Amino acid sequence: MEFKVLTVDATVPQLGRNTVYLKKDNWNDYSYVTMFDMSLHDANGNYVIVxxxxxxxxxQTTSVSTxxxxxxxxxxLDKRYFSLGNSVDFYKAMTKLNRDTRRTVLTALRDIxxxxxxxxxITGEDVFGTSLLRYHSLSVVKGQFARILWGKAELTEYAFQYRRPEDSDVGSITMSFDVSVDVKPNTNVHAIIGRNGVGKTTLLNGMIESVNNKKxxxxxxDKSGSPIASDYFSSLVSVSFSVFDPFTPPADQPDPAKGTCYFYVxxxxxxxxxxxxxLQELRGDxxxxxxxxxxxxGKVDSWLKAIEKLGSDENFSRMGLHQLxxxxxAIKxxxxxxxxxxxxxxxxxxxxKALPYLEKMSSGHSVVLLTITRLVALVEEKTLVLLDEPESHLHPPLLSAFVRALADLLHDRNGVAIIxxxxxxxxxxxxxSCAxxxxxVGKASVTxxxxxxxxxxxxxxITSEVFNLEVDRSGFHDLLAASVRSGKKYEEIISEYSGQLGLEGRALLRSLVETRDQERAHDAS
Structure with missing residues (x-):
């Protein structure tokens, strides 16, 4: 296969065989000029725009174009060079070629x-993170691009857990999160629900710190019980508009060459x-x-689709935000x-020119526009999105529309969210299965x-199902707590109730027994 490098104003030959054309594109990524428009004639003379x-x-430095x-x-190309298609569409176009031709062409270009x-x-090369990975993470490169190139499905399943051991203030907790491909309703959005003060926000903050490798x-x-790999999530996006959350967000980490990216909204x-x-800074964001x-x-359509979904809220629909x-x-x-x-x-x-659209929005509408726009800009394959109480700024119809728009975005990008x-x-x-x-109860946490x-x-x-436990707490909870204080083991208490203890009661009982035993062991030491 022969490669021909063409200037910006050159014309690609109408006829040819086994020839790839690389036409210069003057686009620059923060002054790096690395882009080419690629097309080719295959062995049969068929012309393909890739x-x-x-x-x-x-x-490479910004002063020298490729x-x-x-x-x-x-x-x-010799071993100094490396390349990457600029979007998923590049690799979809490559599938028009037979498998051997695909491999031959991309191997010759040292495609990663x-x-x-x-x-x-090349992880230490600035041009790699700044130009080639400007819109994509390594997880996308290794995952989605590779799957598409070789004709595999674009979506993948998730199966992971979050585990928090007991400490001096709270009990241990383990939660599993599973995402299945091509199921309805889709399973990309998960929720942790409970009354105020049970530790929901603390859990999310712990998840952020664990991904950011903080203490x-x-x-x-992962599903085998082993710690997830450093690139299991390509990026983590934390969304919180709470004024009272004591958590101080860490600095954004946008370079995928350094591992999991992190963004705060x-x-x-x-x-x-x-x-x-x-307010001016938020509008600037x-x-x-x-x-x-x-x-x-590829992100314009995603944004317009999300805005259309949010338009099921009549007030939001009237704002004509698609005109943005x-x-x-027009400016471009x-x-x-x-x-x-x-x-x-x-x-x-x-x-x-966009400011007049933003100035007429309520605080709730402003929050949802900023959030969904930032998510469209940031979410890609294997992104984990953590949202803390979005209902604080959204009335029920808009909250419902937002969750649906979020679910569609995550399904399209193969991401997952925990709310x-x-x-x-x-x-x-x-x-x-996603809730x-x-x-x-005191120190013990029950999920x-x-x-x-x-x-x-x-x-x-749903409200009755989720929150009715508070009404009954003076009943079966006090009975179980009394049994635990008597010093009996978990199995003995189950036997004491002749096995007539429901799943919720068993979960509570196990947590209370574990907390008691650990406190005794601590006191003994």
Missing amino acids: GSIKIAFKG FSTLDKSFTE VVQPEIIQE NQGFFL GLKKVGIDDSLKT CIKSLVACFGAP ESVFR EELSGTSQADSQIFYDNYYR ATHSPVVLQEIPK WVINR IRPKIETFGENVGV
Whole structure:
């Protein structure tokens, strides 16, 4: 296979065989110029437009474009170079070729999807993280791109646990999370529900710290019970608009070459205790996210789809927010050839014209627009999204629409979300297999699945199912607590009740017994 490098204004030959054409594209990623438009004639003379590919080399700086270093014709790149298709569509287009041709072409270009072993050689290269991985993580490269290239399914199943050992303040807890492919309702959104004060927010904060490799007792496990690999999640997005959450969000970590990325969406200023963003700063976050969505391949449709879903709330629908994308396109055409979408000039122009749409929004509508826009911009394959009580700013119809829009986005991107909530509206949008009810009795934490199916159930029925335990606590709970104080073992107490103890009672009993035994052991030492 012969490769020919063409200038921007060159014309691709109409006829040819076994020839790949790499036409220069002047697009730059923060001053790195690595992009080419790739097409080819196969062995039979068929012409295939493949799409954009980025080619870089070791030691590359912003002052040297890849185009300037390539021979006008070659059969394969030398070991200095490495490449990556610019979007999932590139690898879909490659599937039009037979398997051998795919491998031959991409191997000659030292594509890291076909040759993932190259990644270890280039993780320290700035051009790798800044240009080639600008819109994609290593998990996407190794997962989705590879699956598509070889004709495999784009979606994968999840099966993981979060485990928090007991400490001096709270008891141990273990929760499992499973996502199945191609099931209805989809299982990409999970919820932890319980009354205020049971520790939902603390659980989410522990999950954030465990992924960010901070000192934290909690940890994620895979389905075999082993700690998850460092690239199990490509990124973690934490969403919280609570003013009272004591958690101080860590700095964003956007470089996929360094491992799991981390992004915070919310009111707080990153790394500054008890400091909140101003309204102007929040609007700035929203504008930046809109630009990121509209300027990235494949994300415009995702954003428009999410806005349409949120439009089931009549007030949200009336705002005409889909026009924000039209405004973006108009400015892009106006500034074509002078400024790119990530330039300050473009941003200032877009901010000025988009601001009137944002100024007429209520706080709840502003929160949901910022959140869904940031998520569209950030969520990709194997992203874990943690949301803390979204109902704090959303009325029930908008909350329901938001959960549905989130579920659709996660299904499209093969991501997963865990929502901490006290709203039955969230459970109404997910099956009971995706819901955990958490209760706290003193130090002990008890987690159970709802006994009823929650998806599409009446909100009143769900409320009774989830929160009715509080009414009964003076009954069976006191009986079990008295049995535990007597010093009997778990099995002895079960026998004492002649086996007539339900699942919820057994879970509570086991937690109370474990807490008692651990406290005794601690006192003895």
